[in-house]
Amino acid sequence: MDRYRGNPQAIAELVKGYAVHRDVYVDQEVYELEMEHLFPNSWVYIGHDSQIPNTGDFITSKIGNQPVLASRHRDGQVYVMHNRCPHKGVKIASEPCGNTGKFFRCPYHAWSFKTDGSLLAIPLKKGYEGTGFNTDEAAKGLPRIENVKIYRGMIFARLAEQGLSFEDYFGDALSTIDNMADRSPEGELEIVSQPIRYMHTCNWKMLVDNQTDTCHPMVAHESSAGTAVSVWERAKEANPDMETPMAVQLYAPFMSPYEFYEGAGIRVWPNGHGHSGVSGSIHQDYDDVDGYLAQMVEAYGEARAREILGDVRHNTIYFPNIMVKGPVGIMRTFIPLGVDKTLVESWVFRLKGAPDKLYERALMYNRFINAPTSIVGHDDLEMYERAQEGLLSDGNEWVNLRRLWEDDEPTEATDVVNGTSERQMRNQFYAWRKFMIQNMEDTTGTPVEAAE
Amino acid sequence: MNRDDLIDFVYAEAATLDRMEWKEWLALFHKDGRYWMPLEWQQEDPILQPSLMYEDQLLLTVRVERLSGERTFSQKPKSRCHHLLQRPEVVSMGEEDGVYKMRTSFIYTETRGDLLDRYSGWVSHELVEVEGALKIQLKRIDLINFDAPFSNIQLFI
Ligand code: FES
Ligand SMILES: [Fe+2]
Numbered sequence: 001m002d003r004y005r006g007n008p009q010a011i012a013e014l015v016k017g018y019a020v021h022r023d024v025y026v027d028q029e030v031y032e033l034e035m036e037h038l039f040p041n042s043w044v045y046i047g048h049d050s051q052i053p054n055t056g057d058f059i060t061s062k063i064g065n066q067p068v069l070a071s072r073h074r075d076g077q078v079y080v081m082h083n084r085c086p087h088k089g090v091k092i093a094s095e096p097c098g099n100t101g102k103f104f105r106c107p108y109h110a111w112s113f114k115t116d117g118s119l120l121a122i123p124l125k126k127g128y129e130g131t132g133f134n135t136d137e138a139a140k141g142l143p144r145i146e147n148v149k150i151y152r153g154m155i156f157a158r159l160a161e162q163g164l165s166f167e168d169y170f171g172d173a174l175s176t177i178d179n180m181a182d183r184s185p186e187g188e189l190e191i192v193s194q195p196i197r198y199m200h201t202c203n204w205k206m207l208v209d210n211q212t213d214t215c216h217p218m219v220a221h222e223s224s225a226g227t228a229v230s231v232w233e234r235a236k237e238a239n240p241d242m243e244t245p246m247a248v249q250l251y252a253p254f255m256s257p258y259e260f261y262e263g264a265g266i267r268v269w270p271n272g273h274g275h276s277g278v279s280g281s282i283h284q285d286y287d288d289v290d291g292y293l294a295q296m297v298e299a300y301g302e303a304r305a306r307e308i309l310g311d312v313r314h315n316t317i318y319f320p321n322i323m324v325k326g327p328v329g330i331m332r333t334f335i336p337l338g339v340d341k342t343l344v345e346s347w348v349f350r351l352k353g354a355p356d357k358l359y360e361r362a363l364m365y366n367r368f369i370n371a372p373t374s375i376v377g378h379d380d381l382e383m384y385e386r387a388q389e390g391l392l393s394d395g396n397e398w399v400n401l402r403r404l405w406e407d408d409e410p411t412e413a414t415d416v417v418n419g420t421s422e423r424q425m426r427n428q429f430y431a432w433r434k435f436m437i438q439n440m441e442d443t444t445g446t447p448v449e450a451a452e
Numbered sequence: 453m454n455r456d457d458l459i460d461f462v463y464a465e466a467a468t469l470d471r472m473e474w475k476e477w478l479a480l481f482h483k484d485g486r487y488w489m490p491l492e493w494q495q496e497d498p499i500l501q502p503s504l505m506y507e508d509q510l511l512l513t514v515r516v517e518r519l520s521g522e523r524t525f526s527q528k529p530k531s532r533c534h535h536l537l538q539r540p541e542v543v544s545m546g547e548e549d550g551v552y553k554m555r556t557s558f559i560y561t562e563t564r565g566d567l568l569d570r571y572s573g574w575v576s577h578e579l580v581e582v583e584g585a586l587k588i589q590l591k592r593i594d595l596i597n598f599d600a601p602f603s604n605i606q607l608f609i
Contacts, residue, residue, distance in 0.1 A: 193491075193492070193501060193502045194491065194492070194502065194599060196491065196502060196504070197599070197600065197601035197602075198601055198602065198603075199601040199602060199603050200603075201603070220525070222521075222523050223518050223521045223523050223524040223525065223526075224514070224518055226521075226523075227514050227517050227518045227521060228511075228514045230517075231510060231513050231514045231517060232510070235510060245510065247510070247511055248510075251514075343601050344601075345601075348502065356500055359500060360499050360500060363499075363500070363501075363502050363503075366502065367502065367503055367504060367505060367506070371504050371505075372504070372601070372602040372603060372604055372605050373489060373504045373505045373605045375514070375515060375518055375606075377604070378526040378604050378606055379525065379526060381526070381603070381604060382525045382526035383525075
């Protein structure tokens with residue numbers, strides 16, 4: 001029974017602003033429509049160009065549930081293609097990354113493709129002579145994705161042929177990526193290691209919502225961060241000269257009180273982007289590392305260097321499914337695998353030219369907070385899983401997002417609000433609604449009321 | 453220490469974990485001991501290469517105390533664990549540096565409510581003698597699928 005397919009009105013009604021219907025998290029059909037509409041209409045992160053520096057280097061990724069691959073061609077350009085053989089659909093590349101040499105070769109019947117995706121050769125080609133093969137889609141090679149943008153090394157792609165331009169889609173939200181890259185004295189980031197991967201049995205949006213959920217750390221993470229603080233206090237009593245270890249510096253701020261988060265603020269941007277930690281955050285300027293500040297001043301001048309390091313934004317959501325933690329140099333991707341299954345990959349960037357200590361801290365942060373072995377991660381996953389199960393209750397079909405709600409809240413605006421607001425979660429759902437129904441054909445036969 | 457002492461130590465350490473005697477287990481570590489779970493194949497550096505865990509006594513103590521916390525919601529119900537070990541191989545008797553080295557193949561099982569997760573790999577022990585007792589200087593766990601996405605691992609392999 002199709003309740004939502006071909007019914008943009010029904011989709012729009014799932015989002016009331018101050019509440020969203022539980023079907024956005026638990027309904028299989030809504031999930032499939034996300035794959036068909038939301039992800040193709042959005043600019044989705046594919047990977048980083050530092051992962052594919054040389055000709056023939058490639059990475060594989062997904063846009064929604066569609067396998068894609070990005071490769072470095074001999075013209076120096078990065079091409080993004082559907083990762084499926086034009087013959088019978090076999091995935092051309094199966095590994096997360098690698099080097100394919102001069103061309104890709106399908107393992108099934110050895111059709112081969114240049115690293116820009118175009119068809120190179122087919123064995124026993126005479127079998128296609130005079131068959132009309134030239135007019136087939138297959139003759140073009142790997143289907144290329146035309147809408148690709150590399151921004152400060154980050155590769156984004158939009159599957160849909162029509163839609164918002166990259167600049168219109170992200171707008172001022174790009175300032176967090178800028179800030180993260182500017183923290184390198186050379187202005188460049190690189191990925192030099194694999195991500196930490198963590199499987200979640202919950203809907204991908206629960207993770208996205210959580211990134212700016214500032215009313216949960218002092219509650220859900222009392223068990224981890226709270227315990228870290230108390231163990232440290234005891235250790236310090238026994239040995240007052242001990243310096244606060246980096247580990248405690250990273251855990252302790254999770255226990256900050258509500259007032260701290262209220263004052264820190266949340267900024268929203270159009271199209272579902274936004275971040276916590278506007279005028280301060282649980283992160284510091286991290287300029288305590290020997291020699292780093294001097295490098296930054298040398299590269300940017302005193303004032304600009306201070307400005308870059310002083311912008312300590314907490315979590316920035318790039319809608320739909322990545323989060324960037326600029327001051328630490330971490331990016332998390334929330335990859336939907338099913339309505340109740342999400343793969344989280346947490347990547348650490350190395351700031352080119354910066355001292356190793358910064359990379360060490362980022363790696364440490366990543367394993368403390370984002371790993372399947374992370375006690376903070378355990379706290380969070382428990383909440384997501386309980387929500388995924390709890391939402392099956394018919395006792396109440398709505399998820400409440402009313403904290404600091406105001407009537408006639410704008411759905412496409414740049415705004416800074418109280419940091420405990422659920423505004424950014426609502427902001428994400430306004431964008432969710434927009435990109436879900438942007439070009440969804442109404443097949444119900446009833447006229448559609450314009451969605452906001 | 454002879455070979456049997458070393459082998460017995462490895463079995464006893466796993467048994468302490470299986471009995472969930474966390475405090476006793478922590479006491480097996482040298483004060484500067486580390487528990488390391490690499491994220492790369494034949495990884496050499498725990499600091500500038502990513503790891504799943506690289507923890508000292510302080511951090512391990514946080515984990516242990518968390519497990520019994522009243523508000524540790526991910527431990528309701530409590531997890532249990534089981535170590536199945538192959539006979540430990542003595543890699544070094546420490547003739548040169550005083551560090552005994554062992555390598556042991558394992559299958560590890562951890563429960564979470566009705567669920568049961570299983571992991572395989574090798575555990576390497578680096579042990580030193582302190583006042584007549586063996587202490588863990590390094591316990592390293594190399595999973596065969598270190599790069600796969602796991603769900604929670606909340607206890608200790
Ligand atoms: S499926 Fe790729 S060559 Fe046949
Ligand atoms: Fe959290």
